[in-house]
Amino acid sequence: MNTPNFTAGKCSDCPIRHRAVCARCNADELVELDAIKYYRTYEAGQTVIWSGDKMGFVGSVVSGVATLTQTMEDGRTQMVGLLLPSDFVGRPGRDGAAYNVVATTDVVMCCFRKKPFEELMSKTPHIAHRLLEMTLDELDAAREWMLVLGRKTAREKIASLLSIIARRNTTPDNDSVSTVFDLPLTREAMADYLGLTLETVSRQVSALKRDGVIQLQGKRHVTVPDMTRLMEEAGDDTDGGFLI
Amino acid sequence: MNTPNFTAGKCSDCPIRHRAVCARCNADELVELDAIKYYRTYEAGQTVIWSGDKMGFVGSVVSGVATLTQTMEDGRTQMVGLLLPSDFVGRPGRDGAAYNVVATTDVVMCCFRKKPFEELMSKTPHIAHRLLEMTLDELDAAREWMLVLGRKTAREKIASLLSIIARRNTTPDNDSVSTVFDLPLTREAMADYLGLTLETVSRQVSALKRDGVIQLQGKRHVTVPDMTRLMEEAGDDTDGGFLI
DNA sequence: CGCTTCATTGACGACGTTCAAGACATGTGG
């Protein structure tokens, strides 16, 4: 139900039309993209791409959530990206995948065959410009996350993750102030995101609940009565100083 | 002496001509860039840009080393980027700086006035393409660093930092195998990079020295007798599996 | 019902931080 059925294919009806890599394209360019695109679906838990494998395509997440992870030989793993609808997957100009991509919910991807996509990119500036913009945003997000990983306590890390998900994933709430959302991640995935163990994640989530910062219905459904409080717990500036 | 005197201004003689944001530009485009560029020098320790300030320019590091840092209200700081010669500073399309930029050695910057640079970017694809490529590389580096911050031990972190600096900063060594370089960072800066305290950095550097992984002449001059050993200590794949 | 997966909770210990003292190098002034 939070995976809307979009596998039809008309770009004009596409839910991510205005935010994805194709956002700036005009009608003509969309026709060209249309010719090299196809949809693929992945079930929750399925691996989309293995690190090191040759990639035949790049693409956008249309619906669902996927994760980007790195793994060391001994099995320690770190998530390095959370892919939400409209996020771009793959790197033009590179053959091999640098990370594992795993679907954490059912996922629909809009894929472009890589070679034609690269040619299209060099012909039309709109795609390249949008991709640059998106990459710069991701770089900012990665750097924000470096602060979380390097300097925040376990409690602050959890609060940071919750407020990020809340910001990108809120379902407009009927009863006013409080923010409500579903966690798209298991405790283990949260741990991999935050550089913690799943036990520590569980403990800190419980602690935030005990202290009234969040409420839980089941294990995944979260209510935040006071976002400002949550952001204070995250150690962030509460007065969101935004850059344009 | 490791700050070569380049403040003259002919792009053709520029030491970073082939790697910076201008790398792909042809002669005509260089002329246009030339018209909006100017050089600035900063002394070691000097702040180049304050986070939040309005930025009138973007630019490239020509020589020297600078750092990109984020700071929390209570003073905890995390380095999120290490700017070496040819690296790009600033974000086209954004007015305010998101990070502090501090020169750790004497630095020469090649600056472009922001507005004209943005106009030039939208006219010529070469600059935008090169910037996209560089941004993707930086994103990869940031993600690599997330693994270091989230999952590596203090000892592995130090070894990781040393091997990165060794890779980008090696002075070709007369006597064969061993790798020699100068650390451009204080212990405190290393700590800020690695999400550690300076005491822990000091202890782990001493430990690596005691165990023969590195040798020190003074506090900054490092000799690595066996790079493979160092990379093992870093927890990295020793067989550098490279992506193209 | 048993089986699996995901999550919670407790006890204990290791790793890294904190606090504190001291080493070492460089520079300044008497």
Added chain:
DNA sequence: CCACATGTCTTGAACGTCGTCAATGAAGCG
């Protein structure tokens, strides 16, 4: 030349956060 100050780094001891290991609970499914 020595006394003194300053900045950078090293080292030690005590502490605390988070990881490890293990048992238990809760929910979904054949």
